[in-house]
Amino acid sequence: MGSTINTLGSLQDSLQPWLKQVDPGPTNTAVHAESHMPRAMLAPRQAQAVSNNVNEQSYQSWILQGFSDPPSPSPSTVARSTTTSLCPDNNGTVFRSSSGITYQTVCGINYDDTIQPFLLVGSFEACIQKCDAYNYDAHRVKCIAILFIPSRLQGKDNCYLKSSIARSSVGIGHAVEGAIRYSVAQSAHLPVSRTSTSLLSSLSTASSTTSQSSASRDSTSVQLLPSASSTISPPGITYGTGNSVAVPKIGGSKLHGASQNRPTRQYIQYERAQGFSLGKSLLRVGVNGDLSTGYDISPQTGVLEVNIYTQNTLAPLRNVPRISRDGGRGGYLNGQHIFMFCDTGSYSSTNSDQNGDFLDFVSSSVAVDVGMNALAGNPIYLQDGIGVWSDNVGRQRGFSPLTQGEQAYNLAMQGQGQRYAVWIESSLIPLDAETGIVYAPIIYDEVDLVTRAANFTYTGSTLLTITAGGRGGPVARRAVRKLFDQDEPEWGVAGGLRSWGPSGVGGNDGKVYLFGGVSDGMLMARVTPDEVANRDAYEYWTGSSWSTVMPGASSKAFWIEGPIMDIDVYYSPRHQTFIAVYLTIYADSTFYYRYLRAERPIIPCYAPGGDKNSDHVENLLKYDWSEEQVLYKAKPGLGGAFIYAGGIHTEYFGSNDVINGGTRLLLSWTAPTGQNPGSADSEYQIVTAEVNIA
Numbered sequence: 001m002g003s004t005i006n007t008l009g010s011l012q013d014s015l016q017p018w019l020k021q022v023d024p025g026p027t028n029t030a031v032h033a034e035s036h037m038p039r040a041m042l043a044p045r046q047a048q049a050v051s052n053n054v055n056e057q058s059y060q061s062w063i064l065q066g067f068s069d070p071p072s073p074s075p076s077t078v079a080r081s082t083t084t085s086l087c088p089d090n091n092g093t094v095f096r097s098s099s100g101i102t103y104q105t106v107c108g109i110n111y112d113d114t115i116q117p118f119l120l121v122g123s124f125e126a127c128i129q130k131c132d133a134y135n136y137d138a139h140r141v142k143c144i145a146i147l148f149i150p151s152r153l154q155g156k157d158n159c160y161l162k163s164s165i166a167r168s169s170v171g172i173g174h175a176v177e178g179a180i181r182y183s184v185a186q187s188a189h190l191p192v193s194r195t196s197t198s199l200l201s202s203l204s205t206a207s208s209t210t211s212q213s214s215a216s217r218d219s220t221s222v223q224l225l226p227s228a229s230s231t232i233s234p235p236g237i238t239y240g241t242g243n244s245v246a247v248p249k250i251g252g253s254k255l256h257g258a259s260q261n262r263p264t265r266q267y268i269q270y271e272r273a274q275g276f277s278l279g280k281s282l283l284r285v286g287v288n289g290d291l292s293t294g295y296d297i298s299p300q301t302g303v304l305e306v307n308i309y310t311q312n313t314l315a316p317l318r319n320v321p322r323i324s325r326d327g328g329r330g331g332y333l334n335g336q337h338i339f340m341f342c343d344t345g346s347y348s349s350t351n352s353d354q355n356g357d358f359l360d361f362v363s364s365s366v367a368v369d370v371g372m373n374a375l376a377g378n379p380i381y382l383q384d385g386i387g388v389w390s391d392n393v394g395r396q397r398g399f400s401p402l403t404q405g406e407q408a409y410n411l412a413m414q415g416q417g418q419r420y421a422v423w424i425e426s427s428l429i430p431l432d433a434e435t436g437i438v439y440a441p442i443i444y445d446e447v448d449l450v451t452r453a454a455n456f457t458y459t460g461s462t463l464l465t466i467t468a469g470g471r472g473g474p475v476a477r478r479a480v481r482k483l484f485d486q487d488e489p490e491w492g493v494a495g496g497l498r499s500w501g502p503s504g505v506g507g508n509d510g511k512v513y514l515f516g517g518v519s520d521g522m523l524m525a526r527v528t529p530d531e532v533a534n535r536d537a538y539e540y541w542t543g544s545s546w547s548t549v550m551p552g553a554s555s556k557a558f559w560i561e562g563p564i565m566d567i568d569v570y571y572s573p574r575h576q577t578f579i580a581v582y583l584t585i586y587a588d589s590t591f592y593y594r595y596l597r598a599e600r601p602i603i604p605c606y607a608p609g610g611d612k613n614s615d616h617v618e619n620l621l622k623y624d625w626s627e628e629q630v631l632y633k634a635k636p637g638l639g640g641a642f643i644y645a646g647g648i649h650t651e652y653f654g655s656n657d658v659i660n661g662g663t664r665l666l667l668s669w670t671a672p673t674g675q676n677p678g679s680a681d682s683e684y685q686i687v688t689a690e691v692n693i694a
Contacts (some may be wrong), residue, residue, distance in 0.1 A: 010503030092193030097498025100470025102182040119159035127159035240662030249694035258685035267389035291405030302401040304387035332651035334469035337369040355678040360395035363421030385473015417447035426495030433506035439492025489516035499617035521558030573661035576601035587642040639674020
């Protein structure tokens, strides 16, 4: 990652004024909260998993309260007929749970694979809460569906959590109300009766109607999304034909231009957690790995979720800030196209005549595409979620969580030139149907206040698990404080890719492959999806076989060679091979590509005609790559500087996207402007373009 860090050296000029202005957080006068919720209810999701000291208890109450059953109904209201108000009239309806997860109803069908039987709850809604809570505690999506039998309200085991919908039966003797996570229902091609064609990209603004039930319903209600005359059909995958790999041919391209920010206008009012401070002996210049590994996750960092508790504390932003972002990679997750950034500054609203005032600076941020403007060749709109804001003037909490040690060090050393950052420098790797992961480097940044020279030190990497789809915005959870160490190859920092197993795209089988960036090329490691947070479970390519012994940074067991800076690799069904897209370290503002010259078409195990026992990603280790060719030549930024943080965004163009056998590919990159970060043009622009690959 040394080359990547060098390209971020331009951050130095922008960081210089910020290092002296970084605000320790909103003051009491900045948050006009008429009432405060207990801090424990608002601790971000990632605050629980890595706690191992006495502070853990303060978060535990939020876990239990956030996912407990609604109040138990009184004996006079529990009786319900087997014909419920939910079924059959609402069969196929798409709705959002109280945790912000999108589900689709299904009536009268039983699914066999139960992961937690014998639950007794008071309502259909409470059963869904149990599913959300199960995934929350597991730190990934394992419960994908629920079955609720309302006639058993006075008995037992009326709620069943399901891990699969592969095996089903109809007519089991009870009226059954079911719900399946929407992305899974899409993959299974289940018909939708009531939804919107822009449902998943407009959840945060869609008005909802409440399903009216009988008096026996609990007070918690299911939020149904508005109906529409048309339905959503999942994109199909079109595979190429022939007995050999098809050679990619670059067609036309179209520059969209710089993205535009469209921040949400609400935030969650909350009482800030008590400050955490470090002893003077820890406030020294230089890397101290214990600040990353020896402290809990800071409750002042990470995106907050809009749920049944926080939705009643939403309030308008007094100032809708201007956002200046650096870096920017992304991916597709749970129906949303997300963009993840490195250093991000917030400024008061600006116009063309006046620069905005500095408000806040965080080492990462996140936004989602709204409007899908790139489909028509226009600049994209990026929207920050409700849960990103720290107060009502537009300060941010940051996307990648920091530990209390890192956060306290940053606050204490502000203005002196030192800080810790967790940057996102690679595209999202899908883990399952609704969870993605990123291997993010932990950076120690030291700036010489006299010469303004910046020294970025890689101190290791952490693992972020990411979910999306809620109104609060995508949420990153720091699964481990640090996964790989400073003196090891930079595993995953350049990204990776998912090898889906026989269950297909979105399943829990297969493997996760990650790239190890070293001088002159990329190494390879892999792990099963359920062990991504366990460094002892990884195995490494030696050049001839897989080994549990990690190679050193001097290893030459490359799967691809070259002076690569940013890279994405995807499987192209159209060409029946893999295509690598990357920028080099030579700062020429050019996207290059190569394709894998396999001896015969590569067919995934889940595809028609695929070998169920094969792993198609292993072909990256068997065959050579084509010669490097130009994919797209980007214009330098407004200030004439080279572009960086280049990447691809698959799934954007539906069935005509390259990932589904189509020809359209979305590119994005960061272009420095040379302008004041508080200006209308900002210091950086996130630019997109489309390329046609036939």
